[in-house]
Amino acid sequence: MAQDAQKLKAGAEIYERNCSPCHGARMMDPQGASDLRKFPHDQRERFLNSVTKGKNQMPPWGGLLKPEDVEALWVYVVNAESVYGH
Amino acid sequence: MRRLAAAAASLLAAALAGAQTLDDLKNDGKNTDNILTYGMGYAQQRYSPLAQVNKTTVKRLVPVWNLSLDNNWGEQAQPIVYNGVMYVTNARATVAIDVATGKQIWKQTLDWPADTPRVVCCGVSNKGAAIYNGKVYRTTLDAFVVAYDAKTGKEIWKSKAAEWKDGYSLTVAPLVANGVLITGISGAEYGIRGFIDGWDPETGKQLWRRYTIPARGEKGNETWPKDNNAWEIGGGSAWITGSYDPALDLVYWGIGNPAPWASQSRPGDNLYTSSVLAIRPKTGEIAWHYQFTPNDAYDYDACWELILADLNVGGKPRKVAMQLNRNGFLYVLDRSDGQLISAKAYEKVNWASGVDMKTGRPVETDIAKSIRDMKATEHWPSTRGAKNWEHAAFSPQTGLLYANTLHEGRMYKHLETKPYKAGERYMFIENLPLARAAGEPVGHMEAIDPLTAEKKWRVPLTEFQNWSAMLATGGGLVFTGKETGEFIALDADTGKQLWQFQTGSGINAMPVTFTQGGRQYVTVLSGVGGLYWNIAREQLKDKVPPGGSVWTFALMPD
Numbered sequence: 001m002a003q004d005a006q007k008l009k010a011g012a013e014i015y016e017r018n019c020s021p022c023h024g025a026r027m028m029d030p031q032g033a034s035d036l037r038k039f040p041h042d043q044r045e046r047f048l049n050s051v052t053k054g055k056n057q058m059p060p061w062g063g064l065l066k067p068e069d070v071e072a073l074w075v076y077v078v079n080a081e082s083v084y085g086h
Numbered sequence: 087m088r089r090l091a092a093a094a095a096s097l098l099a100a101a102l103a104g105a106q107t108l109d110d111l112k113n114d115g116k117n118t119d120n121i122l123t124y125g126m127g128y129a130q131q132r133y134s135p136l137a138q139v140n141k142t143t144v145k146r147l148v149p150v151w152n153l154s155l156d157n158n159w160g161e162q163a164q165p166i167v168y169n170g171v172m173y174v175t176n177a178r179a180t181v182a183i184d185v186a187t188g189k190q191i192w193k194q195t196l197d198w199p200a201d202t203p204r205v206v207c208c209g210v211s212n213k214g215a216a217i218y219n220g221k222v223y224r225t226t227l228d229a230f231v232v233a234y235d236a237k238t239g240k241e242i243w244k245s246k247a248a249e250w251k252d253g254y255s256l257t258v259a260p261l262v263a264n265g266v267l268i269t270g271i272s273g274a275e276y277g278i279r280g281f282i283d284g285w286d287p288e289t290g291k292q293l294w295r296r297y298t299i300p301a302r303g304e305k306g307n308e309t310w311p312k313d314n315n316a317w318e319i320g321g322g323s324a325w326i327t328g329s330y331d332p333a334l335d336l337v338y339w340g341i342g343n344p345a346p347w348a349s350q351s352r353p354g355d356n357l358y359t360s361s362v363l364a365i366r367p368k369t370g371e372i373a374w375h376y377q378f379t380p381n382d383a384y385d386y387d388a389c390w391e392l393i394l395a396d397l398n399v400g401g402k403p404r405k406v407a408m409q410l411n412r413n414g415f416l417y418v419l420d421r422s423d424g425q426l427i428s429a430k431a432y433e434k435v436n437w438a439s440g441v442d443m444k445t446g447r448p449v450e451t452d453i454a455k456s457i458r459d460m461k462a463t464e465h466w467p468s469t470r471g472a473k474n475w476e477h478a479a480f481s482p483q484t485g486l487l488y489a490n491t492l493h494e495g496r497m498y499k500h501l502e503t504k505p506y507k508a509g510e511r512y513m514f515i516e517n518l519p520l521a522r523a524a525g526e527p528v529g530h531m532e533a534i535d536p537l538t539a540e541k542k543w544r545v546p547l548t549e550f551q552n553w554s555a556m557l558a559t560g561g562g563l564v565f566t567g568k569e570t571g572e573f574i575a576l577d578a579d580t581g582k583q584l585w586q587f588q589t590g591s592g593i594n595a596m597p598v599t600f601t602q603g604g605r606q607y608v609t610v611l612s613g614v615g616g617l618y619w620n621i622a623r624e625q626l627k628d629k630v631p632p633g634g635s636v637w638t639f640a641l642m643p644d
Contacts, residue, residue: 016501017511021207021275022620025516032621057159057210057623059203064509 004075008083011076014069018061027080033058041078048074106168106218111262112332118601121167122217124259125477126557126598128330129394132479133558134599138606139641140561144575144585146642147608151188155181155634160615163214164259164555164596165636166222168236174611174636175212175224177257181636182222182239185602188638192239198228198250205253205509207275209616213327214259214596216267218287223267225256231269231285243290247271253278253509256325263330263337263367266293270324270339274359277345277512280322282363284370294370298322298341298358306375309355316352319506321345322359326389326475329407334422336364336373338392338407347469348500348514349383349458356381360388362409364424374424378411380447383457383500384437385469385515386413391477392421393487397536399427408536410478410489412471413448415441416539430539433472433491437465460500462516468496469517474617477555477596479564484578486533486542488564490552493527495520531566531581543581550626553618554610555596565608567593569618570630573610573637589637592630594618608639 020026022033030036039047051070054060061070106122114120115127118136126132139147155161157176166173171191172183177198182191203210206227216223221233221242228250233242247269248254253276261268267285274280280298285291299320300306310317321344328339344352344359360379363372379386392407397418399406407421414435418428429441437457438448456463470492478489499516506512522528527546534541554567563584564576569592575585592614599608613634614626 013504017504017507017513018204020516021511021513025518029518030624031519032623035624054200057203059201061201061204063201064204 007072007075008079010069011072011074012083014065014073015076019073027077036077037081039077044074047077106220108265111218120169121165121598121600124164124214124216124261124327125329125391128263128332130329130391130477131393131395131482132477132556132596133481135560136599136601136606137559137561139559139599139608140563141577141584143641144561144563147575147585147639148642149587149637150607150640151638153183153188153190153636155179155613155636157613157634158632159210160594160619160632161611161613161634162209162211162595162616163611165598165609165611166215166217167598167600168217170602171236172609172636173215173217173222173236175215176613176634177210177212177227180215180222180224180234180239182236183636185607185638194234194239194241196226198226202228202250202255205250205273205276206255207272209257209620211615212257216260216262218262218267221287223260223262223287225258225260225269227255227257229254229256229271231256231260231267231290233287233290245285245290245292247283251509258325259327261327261330261337262287264332264335266367268328268337268367270326272323272325274321274323274342274345275511275513276509277319277321277506278323279318279320280324280342282324282339282365282370284367296365296370296372298324298363300357306357309357311353314351319345319512320352320356320359323389326391328365329392329394330367331394331405331421335366336421337367338394338421339363339365340389340392340409342389343382343385343387346503346512346514347383347385348503349381350460350500351503352381354381360386362388362392362407362419364421376419376424376426376446378415378417379413383454384413384465384498386411386471388412390473390475393478393480394421395480395482399537408480408487410473410487410491410534412467412473413438414467414472415448416534416536418536428537432534432539433493434466434495435472457498457500462497462499464495464520465498466495467492468494469498470494470621474553476553476594479556479558480536481558481578483560484533485536487536488533488556488558488578490529490531490554490556490566492529492551494529531576533578533581545576545581550622551618553594553616557597557599559599565597565610567595567597567610567612569594569614569622569626571612573597573612587639590635591633592619592626605640610637611635612637
């Protein structure tokens with residue numbers, strides 16, 4: 001559990017710095033890219049793959065983020081609702 | 087004698103090869119067959135005296151050709167036209183096109199690393215080429231400057247301006263002024279230290295570099311904190327081409343926002359961010375500067391076009407530079423020395439109550455204080471500005487500026503800043519939309535008096551903002567484009583729409599007009615992209631497909 005909390009915090013920081021400019025602050029303003037609040041929670045592999053290798057206009061992040069960073073982002077994305085209540 | 091004949095022959099050969107001289111560049115706009123500079127003339131008025139297409143005839147304006155650019159990243163460039171050949175750029179390629187037929191003469195593609203867009207904040211695009219002495223120049227997304235042979239497209243030289251992995255990128259159209267090729271840089275959202283470069287157009291050798299943030303010991307560095315290295319990672323991009331006054335031999339280049347956007351780590355004015363620099367093109371020396379937004383906490387930037395004109399100010403002719411700044415004020419400066427002549431709000435502004443004409447500084451309000459205190463604050467204009475990059479036009483015929491402006495506030499908040507990481511975002515803000523009253527415009531197309539900022543006319547936009555440049559003509563028309571693909575012509579006196587054509591994608595580029603064989607042509611690139619696509623992609627995706635192409639129009643013969 002403590003490990004998950006750590007991942008969530010790391011994911012939130014990566015999200016805030018690198019992802020929020022397009023996907024919106026706290027995922028609340030997804031005007032520039034897809035609404036991650038709607039990303040299916042059972043498609044972890046697709047998420048990790050898209051972030052690492054890029055998709056459509058999203059560049060690949062694998063050159064910057066380590067696999068554990070992308071994993072942390074996933075933890076953040078699937079848990080953001082409980083964190084922010086949206 | 088033989089030597090003389092040889093010299094004459096080589097001169098003739100140079101003329102035949104189509105060597106654009108400095109005089110050609112200086113006189114751009116006078117020979118309407120050619121468009122040799124960004125902004126259709128060094129003054130960047132985006133005005134053409136051409137009047138064949140006018141209020142009466144525009145109803146006969148029809149497409150004469152369309153050429154696919156095979157590009158889904160977006161089209162923003164201004165075409166260059168020389169002796170019947172059009173040169174067009176995007177992030178992926180440079181294309182030479184036969185103006186008469188619309189057929190592609192040559193194409194040079196570019197291949198940058200797939201992850202380069204990580205460090206491109208505001209659209210994977212390119213603003214256009216420059217032309218000089220038989221060569222076509224452009225910048226690349228991964229921060230190189232390239233010269234091609236104008237006839238064949240063969241690469242002549244390629245010089246690296248900076249390392250993209252550290253957050254530097256290039257989309258700016260180069261400027262050739264007094265024989266020097268000048269480029270800027272992008273990347274303030276990634277904590278770069280901005281600069282403007284001067285290159286030898288023949289060889290690609292760097293002649294000078296003028297950092298937009300002075301180093302320790304240089305004048306201006308005292309406006310940065312002494313106890314940290316904020317100045318080394320302080321932003322100051324320069325991603326819109328400067329204008330040039332050949333008589334004063336000064337280039338006017340707008341400088342971007344400081345980094346990070348959240349301002350707590352960089353107290354001080356932060357020169358020369360959010361300023362205009364007047365630069366000597368031969369040396370890069372700064373002749374004067376004017377800062378629009380000291381200690382910019384709002385990403386207000388000052389990159390946009392500085393439009394040069396001669397205005398009558400209080401009965402006296404003044405050589406001015408004008409800017410519809412993102413911060414909501416319309417500035418008129420004396421371009422010989424940077425003296426502030428006028429600064430009037432042209433949109434809703436709540437962060438400042440006005441500009442102090444004695445000090446030239448904005449008078450910040452409690453809204454500004456609240457933002458600096460890191461509170462979520464309703465902020466007008468938003469960080470995207472009262473006008474963004476979409477260039478305005480100035481018609482000497484009407485004395486008015488024509489602009490696509492934005493009407494947008496946001497709930498804006500500074501977050502706690504974190505340590506700099508090379509090549510990663512360096513902003514630390516939250517920027518959320520405000521509730522919008524039904525029918526409240528998101529922007530306007532408007533005609534503005536430069537000195538009073540009063541509106542001659544104002545056309546509200548209620549669905550999507552316009553992110554295309556304006557083009558004003560002697561035919562009393564203003565051309566611009568919509569994100570939903572319509573290329574339109576307005577009556578310059580009333581703003582009434584007189585004509586439209588639906589292109590195949592969104593328009594966020596720069597229309598131009600020119601002649602060939604006595605016939606007036608109008609050209610615009612279509613292809614949704616750029617910053618607005620970045621911030622409104624989800625709203626546009628079901629209505630506007632990507633796909634770049636060049637559209638050229640002329641009057642249908644009787």
